[in-house]
Amino acid sequence: MRYLNITFFKKHFENPLFEKIKIYLVVIADLYEREKIISYILKKINIKNFNLSKFSKENKLSKIINTFQSPSLLGGEPFVIIEDIEIFSKQDIQNLNSYLKANDVHLIIGASTRGASSLLYSSIEKKGLVFDLSLEKIWEKEKRIASFVLEKCLKANKNITSLVIEALFERVGLDLALVENEINKLITFVGLKKSIEIEDVQSICPINITESVWKIAEEIVWGKINFDNLSIDTAYFHLLISAIRFQLQLGCKMASILESGKKYDLSSYFPKIYPRALEKKKLIATERKAIFFKEAIKSLFEIDLLSKTINMNLSNLLDILKTKLLYLSAYDINATS
Template sequence: MAGNRSYQQRDEEQLRYQELNQHLKEGKFSPIYLLYGSENYLKRSYLRLFREKFGGKDGMNYSYFEGNADLDTLISALDTMPFFAEKRLVVWKDSELLRRTAPERLCAYLERLPDTSCLMLIEEAADKRNRLYKLVEKKGFVCELAEQDVRMLSGWAARYLMKAGKKVRSSTMERLIERSGRSMDRLSGELEKLIAYTGEREIVEDEDVGQICTANVEDRVFDMITELSLGNTERAMRHYSDLLTLQEAPMKILALLRRSFNQLLLTKECVRQGMARNDAAKYIGVSPWAVPKLTEQAKHYTMESLQGYLSRCLFYDEGIKNGNLRDRMAVELLLTS
């Protein structure tokens, strides 16, 4: 069931991306946009594309706000008539109003937003119960730019390499993504290193990936979970400390822990049903060559313990979003209690 819901979610996300791209292609824009999620590369890319449609970063029809912006100044920007154009774009990044109560004045204003302005909210996370979220959903367009699946990343990375005159086998691409992780920022950096390393050579080989691409945060999270399964809490905390030193966000680490525990739960279900490797890979949502590694790690957990970890991940995530728990402390509690 979990696997099927996951596929449905991915299909729905792709439809939203297609609709967003159609807005850009046709130049027919919603009054309000909310772009949120963990994939910063996509958020930056869509911001750039929208900005270009409204005359560019230095254009007369573009205003940018970040963080705790002054509401009077924001409304003034939205009320300003566009210069020789139908609309102007106002972007507000990281307002955090999608996770807490938005000012009544702002919500009332957005109900009657002038049709000469387009407001784009760009956030890390959003609570779907939030009044502002529901308002944007009713009057505008909401799109979650979450971590992408392997299929989408493979196609994107192959096109990235093709523009540089490079080709890659599907098995090598899977290895690259498994090693680099699913962050498009990180993956683009690894692709640039591979392009430079291979020089005039056309084909990117497995050996190039092994030589150039460094271990990623997901590998370290995998190590954390392994240490937890063996009762080595101190070592798990050491991995966590290393990730914080590398300036990885605790919320991202918590999300990866939750995903990893869910993968292990799905892996145990695959083992119980006696699934073949390729079928198991599709069900879990990983590359086929990652299945044996997950199967080995899953042996150290019971179904009940994994369900317990998942419940706690959700509980701590809710606590962070409600402001009742600091993100760093949430991960520490998950690892030590």
């Protein structure tokens, strides 16, 4: 079973037979959106009957299998959540696929792309449910996030028109974390007013924050890793984390291609990067090597996880991230690992 549309996906849970589905695969590029969908699934399932185990860091398959096979002292059937399938090696993913074919277990798997989940995709589509937004068109995403805004306003007993939503998108883009943050601010800002107007959006929503954050992330990864002059509100912390992650993944892919020893035309892999900018990134990727980007992605994941699990000043977390990235860039990781 596969859904490529949020509306049909949610209708699936209106059918009492949805409880027969035990395995879910959620394919969404944005980690925040992926986590929202995983949370939605868990709310629909009677999780009181299960013992939840969440795997967010790099793990071995044996630990997952052991979770399924070892009953918990707390009781309840094991229910495993894997936020990102890329924490496992290709061999482990193949072995997990074989295990899922032979066993009935409760599992939710997240993936950023269909390619990352390709070894499991068809198996879960046959045995469980796949929710895949990887091929979503920009106008489909706009409609989906507009519906999210409308639903949030209705719950808060606020009216909002399509023109106001359009004005909001013009200012902050289509990043769900950012849109949710801004609509929460607007609901509070209007107070007892029944409607959110364009004037309210113009009063408190920043202009082109998404573009600014992506430029900052690019400078952090491909520049001097300098956070000192970072003029960004901590309210946009998670947008910045997502943007930095994208740049690090770009660097990792580029460095891996360069280290393969084969002659490749990088422009064919990165057609959207201007030639001069591509040449600059090529030099930096060659100098830092793929392992820098891989270790940096791990460090970024840890910072992101900390921001969601403990009450810590986000500015301090950015300072920690800066220290980790500077350390990785200054030392020979191969020699110290």
